[in-house]
Amino acid sequence: MEKLISEDGSLAVLASVASVDALDRTFDIVILDLPLRARTVIVDVIATVARIGHPLICSTWEQPPALTAAVRAGARGCITRRTEQQAVRDALRVVSQGGFYVCPRLVEQFRAELARPADEDPNGLAPREIETLRWIALGYTHAQVATRMGLSPATVNTYAKRIRAKLKVSNKAELTRLAIELGHLPPRHETHPAG
Structure with a gap:
């Protein structure tokens, strides 16, 4: 992710931390990689991140939280660990500018959750x-x-x-x-x- 960001002249990595608690200022975008086996209440973490920057969430999305739960908690973008590099670049630009992004791999899942x-x-x-x-x-x-x-x-x-x-x-x-x-x-x- 850092390599992709460094290749884009309009973005820069300002911090790379193991815990949200280590972030001590606000950011345009915060990339949150959800652990495979979360032991914490992830939506609370997303809500915390949303107070310091626009959250771009990376997950397998095969277990909680659901995409809609992540969005309700404040996620501004959702990608997978297998999202193509160009889609990740698109997500970074859209979310850093305050927009909303769901990667193409997740669109059908997101629609299904919304339609439920x-x-x-x-x-x-x-x-x-x-x-x-x-x-x-x-x-x-x-x-x-x-x-x-x-x-x-x-x-x-x-x-x-x-x-x-x-x-x-x-x-x-x-x-x-x-x-x-x-x-x-x-x-x-x-x-x-x-x-």
């Missing part, structure tokens, strides 16, 4: 399971979720078990992380459960 009904989930979650996931991720107990949704606690427990099985997670922290990364919960949400 809001209550349809690529992981097979039913609409009521998505609603349950949102409440759980916001910190509500199963009893509180049951009251809010007008369901029995046993039904909420069943939904929670199905959600964990479909998303292949075992605890509430992982559920919350995936709810954010899948776009079911905005990053840095402000809603907190009422006692």
Whole structure:
């Protein structure tokens, strides 16, 4: 990436860091290469980057976050690790000038995500399971979720078990992380459960 940037007279690499926390100023563009096995809430990282520069996200896009979740978090461009060099150059120019770019390899995936009904989930979650996931991720107990949704606690427990099985997670922290990364919960949400 640095070589491509150095070949373009209108762009320059001002910093190359291992962590977003190491960036101490604002930039026109910040290229964020998402790790293959992310252990952090990626959409929060994208939102942080968006405060210091226009994020251009490089990922395999085969696991969370979804393209639409990345864009909602503030991504201004999305490329893959296999994006052709000319497309990367185009992305760098467009995003550095404040535009929005999706590389040709991702256009169909992005269209499919945009066309998907809001209550349809690529992981097979039913609409009521998505609603349950949102409440759980916001910190509500199963009893509180049951009251809010007008369901029995046993039904909420069943939904929670199905959600964990479909998303292949075992605890509430992982559920919350995936709810954010899948776009079911905005990053840095402000809603907190009422006692």
